[in-house]
Amino acid sequence: MSAHVRKIKRVILKHRASLVVNLDANQRRFPCLIVDSSKSGFRLRGISRIKTGELVELLVEDSLHSHSSQRCRVAWVGKVGTKHAGDIGLEIA
Numbered sequence: 001m002s003a004h005v006r007k008i009k010r011v012i013l014k015h016r017a018s019l020v021v022n023l024d025a026n027q028r029r030f031p032c033l034i035v036d037s038s039k040s041g042f043r044l045r046g047i048s049r050i051k052t053g054e055l056v057e058l059l060v061e062d063s064l065h066s067h068s069s070q071r072c073r074v075a076w077v078g079k080v081g082t083k084h085a086g087d088i089g090l091e092i093a
Contacts, residue, residue: 019032
């Protein structure tokens with residue numbers, strides 16, 4: 001069994017953000033923490049009740065109180081009992 005080798009460098013972050021779920025009629029906004037990021041996506045902590053494949057919008061708050069947003073797809077959800085429990089992975093859409 002070979003070890004998984006990440007080809008894209010990840011940057012460790014601790015940025016506050018919000019995740020907007022259900023981008024159609026009934027939007028909900030959830031606070032979260034961006035744990036790390038890469039050119040292709042993000043790992044978040046603090047989100048529950050989300051499903052793989054959902055389209056979401058990540059609203060990033062910076063230190064100057066401005067916001068940027070990024071449309072993403074939920075790539076994975078951490079399983080209970082693993083080191084990634086409570087984390088989700090987003091791919092930039």
